Amino acid sequence: MTEHVAIVGGGFSGTLLAINLLRFGGPTATLIDRSAERIARGVAYSATDPAHLLNVRAAGMSAFPDDADHFVRWLAARHGGAAASFVPRLLYGEYLAETLAAVRDDRLTLCTGDVRAVTDAGVRLADGRAIAADMVVLATGNLPPHTPPGIDPAALPEGRYLDDPWRADPARGLDAEDRVLLLGTGLTAIDVALQLDASGFEGRIVALSRRGLRPHRHVEGTAPARLRTDLPGVPLSGLVGDLRDQAAAEPGGWRAAVDSLRPVTQRLWGASDRATRARFLRHLRPFWDVHRHRLAPAVADRIDAMVAAGRLRFVAGKVAGAAATAPGVDLSWRPRHAEAIRHMAVARIVNCTGPQGDLTRTDDPLLAGLAGKGAIRPDALRLGIDVDAQSRVIDASGAVSDRLCCIGPMTRGGLWEVVAVPDLRRQTWDLARRLSHAQWVGGEGL
Structure with missing residues (x-):
């Protein structure tokens, strides 16, 4: 039974895991980040420029899959926003920080430090401190972009x-x-x-x-997408043709057609073999990105x-x-x-080439060290860290770890769509429930 969890990374994924462990009455936890100012905000929501807006309407930004209106209620109470609002990212950071503060008690410790190693007893920081834990969760976020060829x-x-x-x-x-x-x-x-x-x-x-x-841009006043529950009858490589056919029949056009896939995107990725995924990344990914992330x-x-x-x-x-x-x-x-x-x-x-996940090219001391000793390995397409369906890392020998997990964008190799709030909140919620042995917990009082 897990008694204490060390969460490495205080951005959205790490913070939300800590929040849900508290909500579910789970094990005690330590949330660790290099910067105290970045806890509950990470890179994405530390932006101080009001011009940096969320690219999802407030209605889709609740931190909890079991309380869809949580963010909308907070926004209306604090800033007078509405479900259709595109709000500054700094306000979303404020929301996460307040949500953490609302549930925090002595079961959660916040720690500023640079984790350099995962040990048999927990984690070790760059300054020599050791934090005991029987479960370590990597929530390190994206790796910095690689320097493109042609530039020294x-x-x-x-x-x-x-x-x-x-x-x-x-x-x-x-x-x-x-x-x-x-x-x-x-x-x-x-x-x-x-x-x-x-x-x-x-x-x-x-x-x-x-x-x-x-x-592309979001368009106001378009018909909401009819969310799909079935997988398209085509592989990833045939997705463009399927979306074109659907867009012609959708009142909301291609935007509604793309949005309709949200509930099944991870399943569609999971149903595709490695060669098909590679073709998608090579030929279709840029087109998917500009239509999907508007x-x-x-x-x-x-x-x-x-x-x-x-x-x-x-x-x-x-x-x-x-x-x-x-x-x-x-x-x-x-x-x-x-x-x-x-x-x-x-x-x-x-x-501005965007975040990367190739472990073989990282100079991050923690991840490079774990990869070097075989405790973690790249996924098949080198999009991030190889994990199983329960977020447990897979080591160099192919064995699944019982005490080291990974959440967030670095798990995109197995899930693909795990960079936006709707996907991350579900991943962290599921892991928190498993670690807490919880069946279901509602959002009362949040």
């Missing part, structure tokens, strides 16, 4: 290349004559473009990715305005090289479907 950060002057957009101000030291290159055109690039704009940067921004696709209308309006003003441009192509120059960086790149190399003078390059 060591060959560029300090400040010209930002490997992680959340570690520094991308506008610092720039003026109106400068150009910033965003590597990537997805949600991270959108966030950084908004951050540059909010900071007063008046120069030009170029967002570059292999296909140049940018996220922008709040207010955010889309701001991005459209920046594009119309000539301050932001989305282009398709591939980086060929980056060389230091006196004013900045000479970027060589090849436009999509072209052979000739072009050159672009930029003052700064920001890596």
Whole structure:
């Protein structure tokens, strides 16, 4: 029987696991994060720019699968929002922090520290402290983005290349004559473009990715999706055709067709073999991402305005090289479907390629150490950590661990859709119930 749980990572997944262990009367727990300020917020909800909005309406953002209106009630009481609102991410961080505070008692300890090892007795921190635990849960969130081919950060002057957009101000030291290159055109690039704009940067921004696709927008007033309970009669590789057929019949068009798959996406992924999943990642993932993870209308309006003003441009192509120059960086790149190399003078390059999960490329001391000794292993497609259906990690020999689990985006190899609140809340709820031996607990008093 589990008596004490060490939760490594105080972002959404780790915090919600702690909250549910308390709700379910489960074992005592220690919630550990490198930064006290990030507990209950993590990277996603630590954003201080009000322009960074959730890309899901408030109605879909409850922390609990057994209390669908929990966030809407909190929002209405604190800020006057409604179910259809797209609220700032910083408010969602406030919600998580208050939810944790509402249930916290002496069964939960908050700890600031850097976990460096999982031991037979629990975990060991970088400063030498040891925390005893008979169950350790990795809730470390995404790994930082990898540096794309063609760029050698060591060959560029300090400040010209930002490997992680959340570690520094991308506008610092720039003026109106400068150009910033965003590597990537997805949600991270959108966030950084908004951050540059909010900071007063008046120069030009170029967002570059292999296909140049940018996220679509949510549309107000569309008919709600009719959620599916059955799996489509096609594999992942045939999903596009199936969605086109469904979109033609749906009052809400392709948006409703895509949203209708939410209840069965993980099952569809699980029903596909490795080769089919690999083909999906190689050919369809970029199109899935821009249709599935859409922008709040207010955010889309701001991005459209920046594009119309000539301050932001989305282009398709591939980086060929980056060389230091006196004013900045000479970027060589090849436009999509072209052979000739072009050159672009930029003052700064920001890596917006998005979070990664390849254990074989991580320099995180904890995960690299666990992988090095065979306690964890990459999933088959190197999207994250290999786990079973109960979130227990699988070691290098293929054995399932009884005392080490993993939750959150690093389990995407087995689940695929496990980055948004609706999926994460279910995963953490299920694990908390199992560790607490709970059958069902309602949300009374929350």
